[in-house]
Amino acid sequence: MSKIITLDESTINKIAAGEVVERPAAVVKELVENSIDAGATRINIEIKKGGISFIKVSDNGSGIEEDDVVIAFDRHSTSKIKHSTELSSIMSLGFRGEALASIAAVSKVEMVTRTKSKPYGIQINLTGGNIENISQTGAPIGTLIAVRDIFYNTPARFKFLKRDATEAGYVSDIVNRIALSNPSISIKLESNGSTIINTPGNNDLLSTIVSIYGTDVGKSVLEINYNDDLVSITGYAGEPKISRSNRNYQSIFVNGRYVKSKLITSAIDEAYRTYLMKNRLISIFN
Template sequence: MPKIKELPVKVVQKTSAGEVVERPASVVKELIENSIDAGATIIKIEIEDSGLKKIAVSDNGEGMDTEDVLLSFLPHTTSKIFSEEDLAFVKSLGFRGEALASISAVSELTIKSRLVSEDFGTRIIVSFGKNEKNSTLGMDIGTQVVVKNLYKNVPARRKFLKSNRTETKHIFSIVIKYALSYLDIGFVLFKDGEEFFNLIPGQSAEERIKVLLGGEIYESLIRLNDEQEMIKLEGFILKPQISAETKSNQYLFVNKRSVSHNLVSNAIKEAYGSFLEPRSFPGFILNITIPFDMVDVNVHPRKEEVNFWNDKYIYDYVFNSVKNLLNSEDLTYKTDINRLSLDKKPSLFLFQHLKESVQYWDVRNVGNENEEIIQIANTFLITESNNGLLIVDQHAAHERIIYEQFLESFNNSESKRVQYVLDKPKYIDFSILELEALKEHYSTIEKLGFNLEEFGRNQYKVNTIPELFIGQSISEVIKEIISNLQENKKAVETKKVKKTLSYLACRCAIKAGEYLTIEQRKNLLDKLALTKTEYTCPHGRPVKVEVSLKSLNKIFKRIK
């Protein structure tokens, strides 16, 4: 009896659905793409219970007749392509004919549609892959797709979903991307019965960016419009000071299709060069218009990646376009007088607090003992390792030890919860995604000592802050704390805090040129071995370098 068997149809449907319908946001994405391909000028999205209870997408596109409605939920049925040759020239967002079939396999699906030339519409109800009911009805021209009880028949899938707020944020992210790309289409979003935003058709890109991404990004836009031969790059890059530790502010479109592409992202980062800190990412909202036969969109299950016909050409083109624009712009950091604390100096309050409250380990307070660790130029320590010769920078090593001690003390300190009442409240604008993240982590932020009040649709008023953040940009601190919480990092370990701690550790550590006794050298290496990151100092310089025994033998020509 053969071991290999053909899977039942229902099993195939569910496994196929897993590739396309990864989470509720995937359903929203596929339905919006269908509406755009249908020529809609208004798309309405409704979600309940982060999309698990209900997702409804309605449009005023061309609609479908009865025959097409009945075919639409069957696997591999599409009106977008008809032959293998068409795959080389895909203009539509959808083309595989998998979406509605995959969605209907894991939900209760209702499709209502009326073709522009028909007097009545058609309704079909499909329950977990089975056609339950067909009927005619009166309705406006266009299509509405309602998805209910998503994954009810696949409970294992629900277990792997994130919190409701996180899943909602993924849905918002999808809608935002299409709203930024298709300015000629109006987007209306409802969440649990409440209108979240209503974007009218024909808005400018700047207007939408301000509503969707927030005032801070809007104020830092630099318009880019560059055309070369058959390719065009247009949209906006952001000023360097709006860089982030993630790619959250990067929106890339190819022929209006939202995609991620490391080559393009890297080209833009390289173009910024020294304008950015090494671990920061620039922000941008850019669309590449390119002939359809010069880009392959059929390379990813969810159509989120593309291949270009010539990667080097695209890289050079994007790099030069961004580089030339940056070189021609005035990139002076513009801010108001209340934000002048955003300089490179550490927080003086935090510096003084830690300096006075933490008894950091001082290598100088150690006696003598006989053990051979050589000190060269009162700067480098040399000792034998298991693999050869170990050379340690004494200042960098001590700096790493003290930095981790300060960081641990700071994270465990109750004093950071002591509140400071601001002389004047600070008003912070949040993007839609930042707002959802803030609501998700509001209780944590409040426990840290921040007091925030809702003040307008996307704005909050800050009245009190933790005492240790005196003198820092409150907007920058809160947004970075939110970002840290989203990535499961320590909430208060912001860039400003880390900069202060590294500066303080540097000031407290032994210096190059300072003599150490044998016992002090030994203790320094022992303490270094106990740190979490013994390889670099807080500024990223190497702490130790090992020369292998093999390398030493080669140097002295003992081996070839």
């Protein structure tokens, strides 16, 4: 008797969700990047209990067309690319078409979206990836997505989540990075009703740094502005007096994406080696 079977779609989606949605911070990252790709200039994020019980991301972007609302939650459905030939020239943050499907598969999702071409919005509710309701509703232009009870139907993944405060810290960290790479967007993060991050969105990186790390850090950074035929490097580097024992104040972006590169950080460490005490690391935002 054959022992190999083809898994059902629900099981496939739950397994695939684990590759995209590791914890609440991953949900926030995917939803905020969607907002950025939609041209939003204002993004509000709200979490409760570290994002485990509740995440809400709302924006003033372009919204999703009524005909695309349902298909947006299908795996590998995207508006970012149409052919494989476009993979080498992607300018958007997302393109795989997996985020919404993966999030919906392991949580309870509500989305309200409206485009400027419509006088009304569309609301859709899903539980475990299954559509429960879709209807017209009043809404401003843009998109609001609320995610509740992450991993409610996958207890094996739920038990690996950490304490609420730890998960909230992961969310705050990723929102910090996103805000630094998008100073032209006003980004606000609230946790359990308290404002954690609120950037001005005035396209000034220094103002964004101050809004996140405070005026003392803002007064102790030096501007970087370098260009040649191959590369352009802009940002701010901290003075030795605000050095730290970890890399929490090091944010490096390549083409707008936050990256962790041992090659780059090693080069930075070497450049500052004679200026810092042992086991101290410089602050860098570029």
